[in-house]
Amino acid sequence: MISLEALKLKLERIPVVSGGQAVRISLLSLVFSFIIFSIFLSIEGANPIDAYTNIFSFAFDSKLGLPTTLHRGLFLLFSTLAFIIPYSARLWNVGMEGQFYLGTIGAFAVAYSLPTLHPALLIPLMLLSGALFGAGYGALAGYLRGKLNVNEVVGCLMLNNIAFWLVYLLTVGGPWAGIAESTSRPLPPNAHAPIIFYTPFTSYLAVGIAIVLYIFLSKSVLGYKIRVLGNSPTAAQHVGINAPRTYILVMTIGGAIAGLSGYHMWAGDPAFLMIPRPEAYKAIGDLTYWGLIIGLVCLLNPVAAIPTSVFIGSIMVGSTVLVRRLRLPFGLDVLFLGLVSITFAAFQFFYMYRIRRMK
Amino acid sequence: MWPFIARSLEVATILLIAAIGELLNQRSGVINVGIEGLMLLGAAAGFITASTWGLIPAFIIGMIIGGLFGLIHAILSTSLKVNQVVSGMGIWLFAMGFVTYWADRYSGPLPRGVVSPRIYELSPMFFIALIIVVVIWFVLSKTHLGLKIKSVGENPFAAEVSGVKVIRTRYLCTVIGGMLAGLAGAFLSTTYLGAWSHLPTKGLGWIAFALVMFSLWRPMILLGGALTFGFIWQFAISPETIYAGIPAPLPILRMLPFIATIAVLVIISREKFRKKWALSKPEALGEPYIKE
Numbered sequence: 001m002i003s004l005e006a007l008k009l010k011l012e013r014i015p016v017v018s019g020g021q022a023v024r025i026s027l028l029s030l031v032f033s034f035i036i037f038s039i040f041l042s043i044e045g046a047n048p049i050d051a052y053t054n055i056f057s058f059a060f061d062s063k064l065g066l067p068t069t070l071h072r073g074l075f076l077l078f079s080t081l082a083f084i085i086p087y088s089a090r091l092w093n094v095g096m097e098g099q100f101y102l103g104t105i106g107a108f109a110v111a112y113s114l115p116t117l118h119p120a121l122l123i124p125l126m127l128l129s130g131a132l133f134g135a136g137y138g139a140l141a142g143y144l145r146g147k148l149n150v151n152e153v154v155g156c157l158m159l160n161n162i163a164f165w166l167v168y169l170l171t172v173g174g175p176w177a178g179i180a181e182s183t184s185r186p187l188p189p190n191a192h193a194p195i196i197f198y199t200p201f202t203s204y205l206a207v208g209i210a211i212v213l214y215i216f217l218s219k220s221v222l223g224y225k226i227r228v229l230g231n232s233p234t235a236a237q238h239v240g241i242n243a244p245r246t247y248i249l250v251m252t253i254g255g256a257i258a259g260l261s262g263y264h265m266w267a268g269d270p271a272f273l274m275i276p277r278p279e280a281y282k283a284i285g286d287l288t289y290w291g292l293i294i295g296l297v298c299l300l301n302p303v304a305a306i307p308t309s310v311f312i313g314s315i316m317v318g319s320t321v322l323v324r325r326l327r328l329p330f331g332l333d334v335l336f337l338g339l340v341s342i343t344f345a346a347f348q349f350f351y352m353y354r355i356r357r358m359k
Numbered sequence: 360m361w362p363f364i365a366r367s368l369e370v371a372t373i374l375l376i377a378a379i380g381e382l383l384n385q386r387s388g389v390i391n392v393g394i395e396g397l398m399l400l401g402a403a404a405g406f407i408t409a410s411t412w413g414l415i416p417a418f419i420i421g422m423i424i425g426g427l428f429g430l431i432h433a434i435l436s437t438s439l440k441v442n443q444v445v446s447g448m449g450i451w452l453f454a455m456g457f458v459t460y461w462a463d464r465y466s467g468p469l470p471r472g473v474v475s476p477r478i479y480e481l482s483p484m485f486f487i488a489l490i491i492v493v494v495i496w497f498v499l500s501k502t503h504l505g506l507k508i509k510s511v512g513e514n515p516f517a518a519e520v521s522g523v524k525v526i527r528t529r530y531l532c533t534v535i536g537g538m539l540a541g542l543a544g545a546f547l548s549t550t551y552l553g554a555w556s557h558l559p560t561k562g563l564g565w566i567a568f569a570l571v572m573f574s575l576w577r578p579m580i581l582l583g584g585a586l587t588f589g590f591i592w593q594f595a596i597s598p599e600t601i602y603a604g605i606p607a608p609l610p611i612l613r614m615l616p617f618i619a620t621i622a623v624l625v626i627i628s629r630e631k632f633r634k635k636w637a638l639s640k641p642e643a644l645g646e647p648y649i650k651e
Binding site for chain 1: 392435439440441442444445446448449450451452453454455456457459460461463464557562565568569572608610611613614617618620621624625628629630
């Protein structure tokens, strides 16, 4: 047990943490996780300074990692936005993984069934279908929570696992199976997304959605209602906000956004243009949980989530050089991410309390 | 038929050990959504230990690492009052990264000679799991300590006033919960699978987590749930042992345990059902205890 009294310290509750404080806390938390990871780097015989220089110079070099950094970073932005909207009503959307898989299915179903359609029509249709599939899946979780009172964390996790096997069903030996073992057929050329300044156009879409959501949450009546429900369900009831309906609504919006990331991930990156083998799409699916961490670190501010997502994306992409360039053991890059996430979680403490020395 | 039942009882063992630990810490008011992560850590530690030292040390090390991360969850959620879902998710994400780094280099089966003793093809751990459940049931419903644990989970303020050490009780339950999750993981990797592959829990931890909710926080209902879901899980993996002509493809079968979980959750979440059982979740579940 940690006894603060013995250390002559006491906790002081912070009523509202300001944006500036949040930035300071997040930077501190990053420094902390970098120090911890240095220990692992040293154990593996690498020079930490050298490793960090390599990580970030690779991640932000426009000839090397930058396109992937932007692509993965904005993928995380989709997940973060999909978390922020439901969480504004204090609903834990941890179903981004399943909504992302469903979005993938929605987008690819259109591309496979209408391969000769003109790109100007096909690509918007794929996006729309991805968003609809994701929204439907999100709405399902919202319905389970709002109408049937099923805990949304457990409900979402179950739906995520179901969605994983659904993609498996379609790709591994299923109707979408490609020539290569366990992956899907490549997308038809008409479905290839245009690249604008190193990154697919969907990256700009993500940024646009972030700005719209910022305005929606802070300025619109509906956004206000959502926040009232989040802050006090009792108050919401008194002013006549329909809680179940709002829960379904926020999960549907969240699901639609997460669904779009299915197109962004597999059709936006020229390295894929197909659904890869299960371990690979599951590894990306696992990244969606970062939406929760980033959303909370950013105090649910969709605009603040833009740079944060890109920064986490740079760690994701940059740390792959540890294995590829510095020849360090496999998995060190995911360990780094794990350390960053657990430190961010632990540093949530400083969003609520200040430690003061007792007089 | 019997080999199939023995295997499904072993899945039930994994679920039961992990879920009874979670039940204990939820009874004290601490929700740990990182149970899948704790199982992964226990599985990795157990597997690596078993390769050199054998099974018993593997279970002990699995429990120690599970307990260690249970302790971290306790520090974060009880002392530092971080939101329990955030803390649990953080531990889960960390575990996925750490376990990949730590154990994936040992991918493959356990060395020859490290084989679990089996009584009629069933690991004796099944009986140990039953004993653990009975002990926890006994402690919770028949002892003074159990009363303290439940009072901390229902109303920590009242408990504190009547002289119960809220923080200490929550630490105790969360660490034990972590140890049991670690043990479940070690049993999974060393006995049920006998091999290491990338992130081997595959959602079992989440099913264990859901089982605690179904059980209405009662150990004996939990036992029934674990047996049922052990059967469903094993059926999804090897349906041919029950009926050779099952037409459903593998991915559909693998969805079954998760679909069944949602179905049960829908049923027990009805208000009517809860009232009938005249009990529901611990009142202070997920709430940090903040002394004013």
